[in-house]
Amino acid sequence: MNDIKIAVLGSEGVGKSLIVRFFTKRFIGEYASSSCIYRKRLTLDGRQMNLELYEPCSQSFQGKITINDQIHLADGFIVVYDISDRSSLLAARSVVKLIREHRLGSAKRDAESLIFLVGNKHDLCHMREVCREEGQRLADEFRCQFHELSAAEHYQEVALVFSKALQSAKAKERRRRPSGSKSVARLINNVFGKRRKSV
Numbered sequence: 001m002n003d004i005k006i007a008v009l010g011s012e013g014v015g016k017s018l019i020v021r022f023f024t025k026r027f028i029g030e031y032a033s034s035s036c037i038y039r040k041r042l043t044l045d046g047r048q049m050n051l052e053l054y055e056p057c058s059q060s061f062q063g064k065i066t067i068n069d070q071i072h073l074a075d076g077f078i079v080v081y082d083i084s085d086r087s088s089l090l091a092a093r094s095v096v097k098l099i100r101e102h103r104l105g106s107a108k109r110d111a112e113s114l115i116f117l118v119g120n121k122h123d124l125c126h127m128r129e130v131c132r133e134e135g136q137r138l139a140d141e142f143r144c145q146f147h148e149l150s151a152a153e154h155y156q157e158v159a160l161v162f163s164k165a166l167q168s169a170k171a172k173e174r175r176r177r178p179s180g181s182k183s184v185a186r187l188i189n190n191v192f193g194k195r196r197k198s199v
């Protein structure tokens with residue numbers, strides 16, 4: 001069975017718990033995450049997959065699993081910023097740049113489908129600090145796919161982003177070496193003991 005690993009990155013408070021939204025279809029306003037890895041078995045195009053979604057852990061892992069490790073291990077990335085917080089766009093820019101630097105060697109087709117830039121909190125349009133065009137420009141500059149959405153209000157759009165990210169990661173996975181790629185969960189568990197969550 002294949003593993004697909006997607007990292008959800010972005011600064012604090014941008015809404016990375018859209019992972020939980022995707023898995024549960026529910027928006028949980030204040031979600032205290034005790035986990036940085038979420039696992040789910042699913043069928044994609046008739047094939048069983050182990051999906052691993054992970055986000056930077058704000059607790060004891062911080063500083064141990066570096067963003068470089070995450071970039072190295074992931075098959076795809078969802079980089080989130082908050083449209084009502086300009087500083088989160090700057091943080092997203094640094095992350096996307098870092099991913100590009102690490103993945104310079106990727107085939108062009110891989111590179112283009114690797115990163116999904118998501119402007120979250122679209123429901124807060126009245127407090128907008130980042131216009132849509134700025135997000136799109138950043139996405140164009142680093143060849144990302146771009147979406148604006150509200151994790152709070154747009155489940156379908158959240159699902160669409162994950163589904164596209166999965167499809168891209170799966171296509172990439174088909175082209176890479178068939179085995180030998182370590183599961184993120186296994187790697188982290190090996191180093192730090194168990195701390196994973198199935199949703």
Ligand SMILES: Nc1nc2c(ncn2[C@@H]2O[C@H](COP(=O)(O)OP(=O)(O)OP(=O)(O)O)[C@@H](O)[C@H]2O)c(=O)[nH]1
Nearest residue numbers: 011012013014015016017018029030121150151152
């Ligand atoms: N209005 C609005 N609020 C949102 C949305 N998505 C998340 N939030 C709120 O933003 C705050 C932070 O959301 P989280 O998902 O915890 O953000 P995070 O990126 O996981 O934050 P850290 O775990 O601190 O890194 C919470 O109060 C959420 O309810 C959205 O689409 N619209």
